[in-house]
Amino acid sequence: MNQRKTLRQKIRTLRRSLTPRQQQQAADRLLANIRNRADFRRAKNIAMYLPNDGEINPEPLIQLCWTLGKHVYLPVLHPVLHNRLWFVPYTPKTKMIKNIYGIQEPTLIPHQRRTAWSLDLVLLPLVAFDERGNRMGMGGGYYDRTFSFKALRKGLTGPKLIGLAHEIQKVGELPIENWDIPLTSIITDTKSYL
Numbered sequence: 001m002n003q004r005k006t007l008r009q010k011i012r013t014l015r016r017s018l019t020p021r022q023q024q025q026a027a028d029r030l031l032a033n034i035r036n037r038a039d040f041r042r043a044k045n046i047a048m049y050l051p052n053d054g055e056i057n058p059e060p061l062i063q064l065c066w067t068l069g070k071h072v073y074l075p076v077l078h079p080v081l082h083n084r085l086w087f088v089p090y091t092p093k094t095k096m097i098k099n100i101y102g103i104q105e106p107t108l109i110p111h112q113r114r115t116a117w118s119l120d121l122v123l124l125p126l127v128a129f130d131e132r133g134n135r136m137g138m139g140g141g142y143y144d145r146t147f148s149f150k151a152l153r154k155g156l157t158g159p160k161l162i163g164l165a166h167e168i169q170k171v172g173e174l175p176i177e178n179w180d181i182p183l184t185s186i187i188t189d190t191k192s193y194l
């Protein structure tokens with residue numbers, strides 16, 4: 001557990017030290033690496049996130065989705081169930097509010113939410129990844145809990161989970177726990193994995 005904590009801190013510091021220019025360049029390259037993929041082009045309902053703590057910025061992708069008429073969703077903290085995410089529509093008109101972590105999220109309109117399993121594609125942030133698709137997040141277990149249903153049928157059900165990251169967030173092999181949900185693929189500013 002301590003090993004996980006140390007690694008998390010190290011990579012978060014590395015990620016935060018990228019300059020605005022490096023972040024912009026990474027965001028542009030990420031867009032180029034995703035836009036022609038078959039899974040992205042096919043997907044109609046796509047969950048993404050707003051960048052925080054040096055995460056690679058998917059906002060150019062969000063803009064592209066709006067232009068293409070795809071539906072974009074952002075995660076919001078579940079109002080009652082501890083450590084679970086809901087996904088709600090995000091458009092240029094969406095009203096935003098800060099959650100308990102100080103991160104902007106759409107104001108929750110419960111009937112608009114989309115269940116996790118009915119999304120086509122989830123582009124999710126991460127702290128560290130390895131080439132086998134293992135993922136380490138910020139340590140809340142939010143994505144792991146929300147997509148735990150995928151473990152039951154070994155990824156045969158529900159959306160593809162694609163981790164987005166800076167190439168510098170790659171590690172040799174991640175220490176993984178039995179609740180960690182693996183990624184379908186990982187896309188960085190320079191490469192795609194799996």
Ligand SMILES: Nc1ncnc2c1ncn2[C@@H]1O[C@H](COP(=O)(O)OP(=O)(O)OP(=O)(O)O)[C@@H](O)[C@H]1O
Nearest residue numbers: 135136137138139140141142143144145148179180
């Ligand atoms: N399906 C689950 N059911 C119950 N507890 C869980 C589940 N998944 C994760 N947890 C708990 O959540 C805590 C954090 O998990 P972990 O360290 O893997 O977070 P993470 O993957 O970095 O976070 P996130 O998914 O939010 O990005 C762990 O202590 C674990 O016990």
Ligand SMILES: [Mg+2]
Nearest residue numbers: 136137144180
């Ligand atoms: Mg985890």
